Amino acid sequence: MTVWTRTASVDGVVLRASDSWIQIRPRVRTLIGARALVDATLATLAAPSAIVREPLRTLITPEGELATVGGARCISRGRDRECTVVIVGDEPALCIEAMGEPGLARDHALALTRELGLGLGGSRRRWFRYDPPAGWFGVRRSGATLWFHPEHPRVPAIAYVFDARPFVAGDADRFDRFVLLSMGDDFVAHGTSKVMPMRTTHGIDGRRRVVEGNRGGRELVRVAVACADDQFTYLAHFEGANDAALIGAVHRMTDSFRPLPQARIANDAFAMWEA
Amino acid sequence: MIETDLTRWSRVQHGDGSVVLTAPIQHPAFAANRHAALRIRHDVRPIATLDAVCEELQARMRIDRCEPTERFVTRGGEYGAFRQLSVTVGDEALTWGVGLIAGDDRMTIVDGLARSPNIATLVRDVLEGSIPAGAFERIRMVPYRPPAGWFGVRRTLATCWLAPEAPAVIVACDAVPRGPAERLHALVCSLEIPEGATRTPFEGAVLSGGVATWTVDRRIWAVVELADERWIVRVALQAGDDRHLVVLRDLVRSIELPPVPMSDALPGLDLGWMAT
Numbered sequence: 336m337t338v339w340t341r342t343a344s345v346d347g348v349v350l351r352a353s354d355s356w357i358q359i360r361p362r363v364r365t366l367i368g369a370r371a372l373v374d375a376t377l378a379t380l381a382a383p384s385a386i387v388r389e390p391l392r393t394l395i396t397p398e399g400e401l402a403t404v405g406g407a408r409c410i411s412r413g414r415d416r417e418c419t420v421v422i423v424g425d426e427p428a429l430c431i432e433a434m435g436e437p438g439l440a441r442d443h444a445l446a447l448t449r450e451l452g453l454g455l456g457g458s459r460r461r462w463f464r465y466d467p468p469a470g471w472f473g474v475r476r477s478g479a480t481l482w483f484h485p486e487h488p489r490v491p492a493i494a495y496v497f498d499a500r501p502f503v504a505g506d507a508d509r510f511d512r513f514v515l516l517s518m519g520d521d522f523v524a525h526g527t528s529k530v531m532p533m534r535t536t537h538g539i540d541g542r543r544r545v546v547e548g549n550r551g552g553r554e555l556v557r558v559a560v561a562c563a564d565d566q567f568t569y570l571a572h573f574e575g576a577n578d579a580a581l582i583g584a585v586h587r588m589t590d591s592f593r594p595l596p597q598a599r600i601a602n603d604a605f606a607m608w609e610a
Numbered sequence: 611m612i613e614t615d616l617t618r619w620s621r622v623q624h625g626d627g628s629v630v631l632t633a634p635i636q637h638p639a640f641a642a643n644r645h646a647a648l649r650i651r652h653d654v655r656p657i658a659t660l661d662a663v664c665e666e667l668q669a670r671m672r673i674d675r676c677e678p679t680e681r682f683v684t685r686g687g688e689y690g691a692f693r694q695l696s697v698t699v700g701d702e703a704l705t706w707g708v709g710l711i712a713g714d715d716r717m718t719i720v721d722g723l724a725r726s727p728n729i730a731t732l733v734r735d736v737l738e739g740s741i742p743a744g745a746f747e748r749i750r751m752v753p754y755r756p757p758a759g760w761f762g763v764r765r766t767l768a769t770c771w772l773a774p775e776a777p778a779v780i781v782a783c784d785a786v787p788r789g790p791a792e793r794l795h796a797l798v799c800s801l802e803i804p805e806g807a808t809r810t811p812f813e814g815a816v817l818s819g820g821v822a823t824w825t826v827d828r829r830i831w832a833v834v835e836l837a838d839e840r841w842i843v844r845v846a847l848q849a850g851d852d853r854h855l856v857v858l859r860d861l862v863r864s865i866e867l868p869p870v871p872m873s874d875a876l877p878g879l880d881l882g883w884m885a886t
Contacts, residue, residue, distance in 0.1 A: 346766055348798045361794055373663035398790055454791025456745020477627045477652045514629050
């Protein structure tokens with residue numbers, strides 16, 4: 336049986352065994368996606384001696400949080416080592432880094448991922464998975480990710496993908512939608528908008544609204560997508576040039592929206608209280 | 611009662627993420643006084659006291675009068691603080707309402723400036739009813755009365771209070787909802803109680819539980835563990851002598867549980883947010 340010592344660090348805890356260590360940081364803030372964060376952390380841990388990089392994987396924790404797992408083999412002090420990085424959740428994320436013997440480090444990290452809860456509750460605004468338009472530049476803002484066309488501003492095209500919101504519409508949500516989700520009010524629409532039902536390739540139903548108009552003498556089109564499952568609403572909007580290729584890229588992105596997983600806490604997370 | 615529907619207010623979003631809303635000319639509460647502006651900043655870090663927030667924002671104002679700070683709980687179950695001030699900007703006497711909602715490591719700040727004192731009511735109403743809250747069942751800070759004169763340092767999932775005159779520290783852990791997050795909390799906020807510790811029930815706290823005390827190298831250790839069916843709270847002390855046990859006891863007895871949300875949330879899917 337491995338004996339682990341535990342040391343508090345500035346932002347979490349470090350567990351050490353004879354030739355392994357695991358660092359757990361429960362409140363990591365990031366403005367980049369989980370996959371990029373795993374890549375960056377792995378590059379730091381394994382560099383410059385990474386010899387094999389495993390493809391990134393996505394897991395769902397018992398809490399219903401999305402976790403991204405990455406691993407690499409490296410040479411450290413002349414020995415063959417394995418390092419694994421797991422990012423659970425988003426803002427803030429739980430970060431688990433493990434370094435040890437090949438096979439064991441990964442097992443330890445995955446066991447901790449299954450056992451540890453993020454403790455942020457399921458009914459908060461959360462990031463969700465989708466495929467952004469290829470080549471577009473993403474910028475993280477409060478409660479949303481903005482995707483700029485590669486040639487923006489020469490090509491006017493910005494897509495907003497908002498964090499998934501718990502499926503409620505109380506005062507707070509209505510107000511938040513007004514402050515952060517509503518589009519600028521100097522857009523003059525040409526006629527009424529077209530509303531079409533839609534279903535993403537992963538089965539979320541919703542509606543897509545498209546309207547053409549003018550802003551500051553420039554002819555533009557607006558697309559707003561709102562779809563929902565029984566937990567969350569998934570919202571996005573786009574304003575840009577009335578170009579079929581641009582609108583097609585936005586439609587492909589919104590069609591790729593994937594539903595957030597449900598918590599499976601009832602299955603095993605309360606097992607410790609049943610003893 | 612001030613109308614909190616801000617849909618007709620003009621809106622500018624700034625690069626720092628703040629949104630500034632300006633009242634329409636015909637607004638019944640502000641029309642006679644011509645101008646009112648509201649500024650909302652989400653996700654401001656780190657959290658600060660309302661004093662510090664006001665100090666940062668008041669650079670170009672002269673404070674003429676400051677009402678006492680009012681503490682409140684939002685309908686979403688978050689803690690907030692609000693203050694109304696009379697200020698002079700240039701030669702103009704204005705009312706300034708400033709408030710914040712404190713999350714665990716971020717806050718939302720709302721402030722409003724107008725000739726009409728109605729702006730203070732509006733800020734207060736917006737804070738109380740219209741700012742989205744985090745999930746109720748998260749690991750979260752709870753209010754308590756810290757020991758007078760002790761110095762607080764925020765740590766991961768806990769706040770450490772350092773005694774001013776003696777080497778003593780109280781670690782007040784955040785409240786943890788029962789469930790998987792407790793394992794993470796126990797790992798990061800390690801409070802292992804040795805077998806030989808003296809265990810006694812703890813009386814007078816909002817939750818039931820007990821206190822374990824032991825001595826290592828003539829230093830007193832004490833851990834209070836309180837729980838109900840929803841929450842677990844732990845507070846620990848390490849001190850040179852047992853007079854600090856009284857300080858620990860007073861702190862623990864002042865702990866309050868997180869408030870229950872009172873949102874009037876209704877299910878529904880509304881596409882009306884797309885303003886065209």
